[in-house]
Amino acid sequence: ILERIMKNFLSTCVLSAAGLFLSACATQPKEEPIDSVIERGLKTATDQALLMAKELENQDGKLPKSMKDGKLEVSDYSWWCSGFFPGELWYLYEANPTPELKKYAELYTERLEKVKKITYSHDVGFMLNCSYGNGYRLTGNPKYKDVMIEGAHSLATRYNPHIGLIRSWDFNKQKWQYPVIIDNMMNLEFLMWAGRATGDNALTQMAISHADKTMANHFRPDYSCYHVVSYDTITAQPHIKQTHQGYADESAWARGQAWALYGYTMMYREAKKQAYLEQANHIAQFLMNHPNMPADKIPYWDFDCPDIPNTVRDASAAAIMASALIELSQFNPNDFGKQCLTFAEQQIRSLTSLAYLATTGTNANFAIMHCTGHLPGNSEVDVPLSYADYYYVEALLRLRNVLNKQ
Ligand code: GLY
Numbered sequence: 001i002l003e004r005i006m007k008n009f010l011s012t013c014v015l016s017a018a019g020l021f022l023s024a025c026a027t028q029p030k031e032e033p034i035d036s037v038i039e040r041g042l043k044t045a046t047d048q049a050l051l052m053a054k055e056l057e058n059q060d061g062k063l064p065k066s067m068k069d070g071k072l073e074v075s076d077y078s079w080w081c082s083g084f085f086p087g088e089l090w091y092l093y094e095a096n097p098t099p100e101l102k103k104y105a106e107l108y109t110e111r112l113e114k115v116k117k118i119t120y121s122h123d124v125g126f127m128l129n130c131s132y133g134n135g136y137r138l139t140g141n142p143k144y145k146d147v148m149i150e151g152a153h154s155l156a157t158r159y160n161p162h163i164g165l166i167r168s169w170d171f172n173k174q175k176w177q178y179p180v181i182i183d184n185m186m187n188l189e190f191l192m193w194a195g196r197a198t199g200d201n202a203l204t205q206m207a208i209s210h211a212d213k214t215m216a217n218h219f220r221p222d223y224s225c226y227h228v229v230s231y232d233t234i235t236a237q238p239h240i241k242q243t244h245q246g247y248a249d250e251s252a253w254a255r256g257q258a259w260a261l262y263g264y265t266m267m268y269r270e271a272k273k274q275a276y277l278e279q280a281n282h283i284a285q286f287l288m289n290h291p292n293m294p295a296d297k298i299p300y301w302d303f304d305c306p307d308i309p310n311t312v313r314d315a316s317a318a319a320i321m322a323s324a325l326i327e328l329s330q331f332n333p334n335d336f337g338k339q340c341l342t343f344a345e346q347q348i349r350s351l352t353s354l355a356y357l358a359t360t361g362t363n364a365n366f367a368i369m370h371c372t373g374h375l376p377g378n379s380e381v382d383v384p385l386s387y388a389d390y391y392y393v394e395a396l397l398r399l400r401n402v403l404n405k406q
Contacts, residue, residue: 034345034403041352041396044360045367045389046092046101052365053089053104061111066373067364067383077112080123084386086112087130090138091393095400109135109144116151122168124155125187130390133193145197152194155187156203163236164209168228176230176240182218182256185211185263192270204271211267215279217241218260223282224252224303225260245374251304254317257287258299262324268331280328281336287321288343296350297343301372312381315356316371316388322347323395326402341402348399351392358384368392 056062056074063082065075075082089105109131118124128151136144158167160178168181188207195204217238218225226249230240246253264280267273287293292303294313299321301314322344329341350356356369363369366384373380 032349034349034399037349037352038396038400038403041348041357041367041392042092042095044352044357045088045393045396046096047360048358048363048365048367049085049089049092049389050100050104051361052085053108055365057104057107063108063111064364064366064386066380066385067366070364072364077114077127078118080121080126081386082112082115083127083129083131084390087134088386088390088393090131090134091390091397094134094138095393095397105135113147116147117154118151119154119157120170122155122158122166122184122187124151125190127151129187129190129193133190148190149194149198152190152198152203155191156206159206159210160233163231163233164213165231166206166210176228177233178231179228180210180214180218180231181228181244182214182225182263183259185214185267186259188263189266189270192267207267208271208273211264211271211273211276215264215275219279220250223279223286225256225283227253227256243376245376247302247305247376251302252286252290253302254299254314255301255320257283257303258317258320258324261287261328262320265324265328265331269327277331280324281332284325284328284340288339296355297347298350298356298370301375312372312375313370314372315351315368316373316385316391318347318351319368319388319391319395322351323391323398326395326398330402344395345399348392348395 052064055072056064061076062074063076064072064085065079065081066073086105086108089101089108093101093105112127112131115124115127128148132144132148135141136148155166160167163178165180166184166187167178168184169179188210191203191207195201217229226241227243227246229238231237232239242249243251243253246256261280261283264276264283268276268280290303292308293299298313298315298318300308300311305311325340325344329337332340351368358367358369363384366389368388369384370382371385371388372382373385375381
């Protein structure tokens with residue numbers, strides 16, 4: 001009898017374990033293959049960008065910026081974000097080279113021609129490199145090259161050789177003698193290109209000096225960074241370190257950290273200085289291991305905002321970070337590189353989920369929702385932003401290229 005009881009007991013155990021296993025298999029949704037995530041993201045981004053392109057086609061000089069009161073907000077060429085929509089169209093054209101995407105990429109790129117004369121802002125690199133830069137890379141159009149070279153010389157007028165940095169802003173002169181913001185690292189890609197395209201090594205050296213001095217003065221010991229560092233024009237040393245768009249002077253404003261990560265990863269690609277790779281790796285570690293990084297890997301707008309988790313996200317920071325991490329993963333052929341790639345893949349899965357990716361025809365025809373431009377200025381809070389879409393599409397293409405190589 002005892003033997004029969006034991007047998008029954010054992011077979012019940014085996015059956016229950018098998019049942020549990022089967023029901024776990026049945027209830028656990030299978031993860032969508034990453035290739036399918038990428039194609040779905042590119043499809044939505046293309047559908048949205050074409051709707052946007054048609055909407056603004058006959059509005060002379062207009063470019064998408066964000067969404068305000070539920071409606072599309074536009075700018076002209078002079079807003080720092082003017083190059084992102086044409087740049088996104090070029091990336092989408094690269095992924096799917098249709099005549100329609102090319103027509104719109106050209107139309108919106110050429111709305112920026114006057115940027116080549118701008119000397120009042122450092123953002124010329126963002127504006128021209130994303131638009132004309134991608135257009136030139138994909139078509140070799142010599143007119144695009146001419147605009148870029150003139151624009152790079154306009155940007156170079158903002159470099160002060162005594163300080164060794166490009167001046168970011170001209171406002172607040174009573175407070176900041178020579179303000180440099182971390183975002184300015186992103187303009188260096190344009191100067192590095194111009195240095196190669198013209199053979200003018202002075203342009204290359206400006207970019208390298210800017211990256212070196214930013215590395216020395218913008219970062220804290222934990223590799224988080226300040227938003228604004230202002231330099232004393234006589235001593236050429238920092239006299240103020242503070243924030244403008246973040247929570248506090250000593251906080252880690254999410255997009256600023258993402259610009260820093262992208263900036264040093266890109267400068268390592270461009271200049272091959274080992275110190276830039278080490279800097280990018282340290283920044284990546286700070287971000288990936290941050291205790292306030294949410295489970296879906298889409299940062300809150302500032303890592304030190306005391307309202308976390310009851311505050312808004314900045315999906316643009318996630319898109320910039322994902323794109324940078326994919327590139328950084330390729331410079332680290334080791335476990336750390338794999339960790340960067342896995343992290344970026346998680347960010348792309350989140351951005352391509354219903355929580356952040358708009359359904360076609362909504363979100364004022366931008367792809368990505370829940371970005372924050374300037375919360376302390378009560379501007380662009382929890383909205384779409386053209387640069388989130390640009391870096392999201394860039395990240396999708398980078399991930400697709402990396403996976404195709406594997
Ligand atoms: N470069 C300005 C910003 O990131 O908001």
